[in-house]
Amino acid sequence: MNGKNGFTGPTGPSEAQMKGESGGGRRVRQPVGKRPAGCAEANTEMENRPDMQRAPRHDSQATGMIDRSLQAQLGRQLRAIFEGIEEEPVPERFVKLLEALEAREKQR
């Protein structure tokens, strides 16, 4: 699925982001508001530093730069979704399906 739109690396904008962007030039700024307070200034500073713009991109390095607590938060949300579904009762259709399969087997 990668490779389309010249997507070549882990930090390139996804196809979806590119599409979303075409709706208006202001979109890229939006995520700024969702960053924890205090980060905006640091970011502006970083944008003005040419050395940051040429930082090499490697998965391990990028991952290492991601805030640990943020990673933990993403992990918790992922598990919350997963476990939320796990806790749901087994839908009746599957119980019936397995019973039907078993019954068919016994007839053979």
Added chain:
Amino acid sequence: MNIHSGPLKQALLGLIPNLRAFAVSLCGDVERADDLVQETLLKAWNHLESFQEGTNLRAWLFTILRNTYFSDCRRRRREVEDREGKKAAELAIHPGQQGHLDMQDFRRALNMLPPDQREALVLVGAAGFSYEEAASVSGCAVGTIKSRVNRARTKLTEMLGVNTPREFGPDSSTEAIVARTAGGTRLP
């Protein structure tokens, strides 16, 4: 021993919650997920002779489910791409509440990941598979799984706006967007 005897039915029943969780996380749609689970159960039952007893039944079922999902995806690629485009637009229009990671935003971002990255992330990050087990479920190398998980994590943080792409060093297309946003000023 009859391989279709009661214990198998019980084992399958016991694994359904886990399979459903995997299916929903993978395709982001409960209805489609339950169709995937149903197809997986049928295939498992009908091809039980290809399951090696004593090996991991859960991993075997996960493999069937993800293979079903991905061949399904190939068939409906056009449709899927259209829908993801709409999802992207929604995410752009409704950025969610400020200051914390909204669960709806997280779901949307998860659904926007490339399916192979989402799969790797869910297998390792939620279903509790080791990198090795995940690689065997996905039919790829361990290194591939690791790289997919890393890319998925990076992309999620980017999409959720908790880190800017710039902090990882932009590539040329990101720079182009940033430049346009900044009012057409070209970056050096």
